[in-house]
Amino acid sequence: MTVEAEKAVEDKRGGIASLLRNWLDGRSDAASVGTTALMLVALILLFYSVNERFISMRNIVILLNQSAAYIILGVGMTLVIAIKGIDLSIGAIVAVCGMVLGVLLVSNDFPVWVAISAAIAAGAVCGAVNAFCIANLRVPALVTTLGTMVLFRGVAYVVLEDNILFRYPEQLLWFARGRIFGFAPAVYIAAIAVIFGFVLLNHTRFGKHVIAVGGNAEAARLSGINIRRVQFLVFTLMGVASSFAAIIWVARLNSTQASVALGVEFHTIALVVLGGTSLFGGKGLIVGSLLGALILSVLENGLAITGISSFVQQTLIGLIFITVVALRTLQARGASLADEPM
């Protein structure tokens, strides 16, 4: 008789259907992460069927080592996108940190720990420059980081010019070439970054603030959250994450040049979106980003094993990215699309 009773009946009938719809809608985080995991498994099986060596201990070690830098950048970018920001300057920050390492370790003979500390400090400073422009000067994140992307890269070029610095000390190379229980130290650093990011986002007050700022900045402000502080910390953290990525990068390549990590911002944003983090803010899936980073590495590694040229790789990755983002957006907005005729 009553409205409520009718609704209850209706709900029961549509129970399974609505469950399914919810799962498809990607509204629940677990479903999002599940979809990403499925994609990863499918890709691995695909490459395995092409080349059996794809699933071998040797290749897995290489793959994880390759993905370490992506994972660390992905954790930082997840926080940035969760507050509805974006950071296009991370590739340039990696270049600046690489430059610091090169100048201190190759051009000079500083101890490795000094160089590493200096690189991390450089990353933090770069991040803080972004953070200052965004949080204090209120320049949109997109414009700020588009500007600093060129600015930081310019700094690296001014110092390094077109030189390539190589022959790094063994202690630095250890990060990518050493082995702890069979895996490179870089992999453990990435694991720590994931745990850190996960706990920070899901189990601390700061994480709640991050979600609140990204979800509805005005409501967050009214409930007493210091938006600028949240923005400042997140973008500075992104800078620090970039410096760790730089250390691993340099250690793996045993070289630095000003053009290192060109375009890595695209790959990082791509992997975060692949992982299911919403581009509209207010949601961050660290585990999803981890899976996204693995997908990206599997793609790169797998395509390389099948012998496809790097040109095709770039095109394919761009195409896959666009398709996945489009599908995810369609899912999330399916309902409202139907509601508003043009």
Added chain:
Amino acid sequence: MSNASSGDFLTAVRTRLDAAPESALLLPTLFLLLLMILIFSFTADQFLSLSVLRNVLTQTSIYIILGVGLTIVLTSGEIDISIGSIIGLGAMILGISVVNLGFPIGIGLLATLLVGVLCGLMNGFLTAVVRVPSIIVTLGALTFFRGLAYLLGGGTVMIGFPPFLVWIGSGTFIGVPVPVWLALIAVIFGQLFLKSTRTGQHIIAVGGNAEAARLAGINIRFSKILAFVIMGALAAVASIIMVARLDAAQSVMGAGIELQVLAAVVLGGTSLFGGRGVILGSVLGALILSILQTGLLLSGVVQFWQLVAVGALLIAVVALRISYEPSEVQS
């Protein structure tokens, strides 16, 4: 007390600025331009020479043509950072059709324009219909189009274009370089389109308040897609001029140009949040940018510092604009 009254004064100034017609917006940009010319005429000897001026103008034409397109896209409330890659792809289409396959130049030019339009169509469709934020769409397109350019041309340099194309790049018409004519046409088109046609008016409305525009019966999808298509076509024109100037086509062409163009447009007073596009401002911004680059070069500054200068200038200008114009601050 004095604090309050100065606050009132500031508010009054802001309200005035807000209500000011666009000509007032152009003044600070014009001032910056003159200042820059003045400085460089002291620091660089040959700065005011005719040949330098001509070079600056030709370089600026490319910025202006792209700037007109980006102004329209920003006015519609979106952004396009894939333009550099559209240029690279366009250059490859032109090179392959004319140099490798030996088609007549007319067909090559048409094919290049068509590809530019298709690129814009793709960006516009994904942004307006699928509704992925345009920054993400065009970030993906940036990689995708560039990948296609490399796929088509590899790392090779294609040379041997017919004289007509060379004329487009370095010829003159009534004593004025052809690229400058093309830029002029683009500016007149952009100004008339945005300010005086219904469609242009709809683009402004969509960028200003998409929901109000929709409720007033304006087709948001069409307006946004059209903005991206115009951008794509103009990027193709820019790629034609670039190839023509160098008399060579290469996959890397146009890499990184989106930043310069965005800087020029924002310098000119176009809002980053849509609803206000100042075509003439973008022209001034483009002039400022290429004068800055040429001036630094002629003053003997290491080339790499240009990157630093452009990046810093972009952030500084936007920061200034945001602190003085209420309309730039979003909730």
Added chain:
Amino acid sequence: MPSGMQTGADRRATRADAGTPVLEARNIHKNFGGVRALEDVSFHLNKGEILGIVGDNGAGKSTLIKTVTGAYRKTSGEIWLDGKHVEVENTRKARELGIETVYQASGLVEVMDAPSNLFLGREMTRSNWLGNALGFINRRKMRVETVELLKMLNIEVRNLAAPVRNLSGGQQQSVAVGRAAYWQGKIIILDEPANNIGVDQQRAVLELVERVRDTQGVSFILISHNMDHIFNLADRVLVMRNGRTVGNLRIADTSRAEVVGLITGATIT
């Protein structure tokens, strides 16, 4: 026969009982995903009538008029105009059919000036071939028309070239209502036109509504939370609760207490 001798109540009663309704909505349903915003809502609007719609926040008033005017796609239901079944696919179609709507908030593009807003989506073009072929707009004519309209409706806007963002809330609302009046729709729908503005300006907007009805013979739908406005202006009132209609009463036959009771659900129908 319009006659000055009739009492207000008589006139209202006549309007509320007129023949074929100009607008009729039958069994409208609207779901947003799993949320049911409207369930089986029907109403009609007679010629020259002012129909009030009241209901608590979230009752579905705005959704109802957005669904009727094509701003939302309806889940099911029918719209009839002057006794004919019509499909209102989008807001453009609604305007072509003579329904002008002032939606709750976001009706104006704040960065554009008053003339541009008045003609939003229906800009005047030059009469020469340029205007016809390329859609060149005629700014001067739009400006002149705006000045005339504002004068006629007693709306004061000093700087016509300023973006409407610089106008006061009441002035903005007046421009929005004026836009609906300008296009001479047969039906004008107003969603909380007196919201967020001062008492003086509220009165100005409501007087404007009466003036337009009396001079142009337009039918109105007026959504409001203000019982005074409804009881001073409306001929009939539709009461909504939880996406359903719970009352459809002639103002002459009801009382504020009854309407408020229906809104809150205190009375059982």
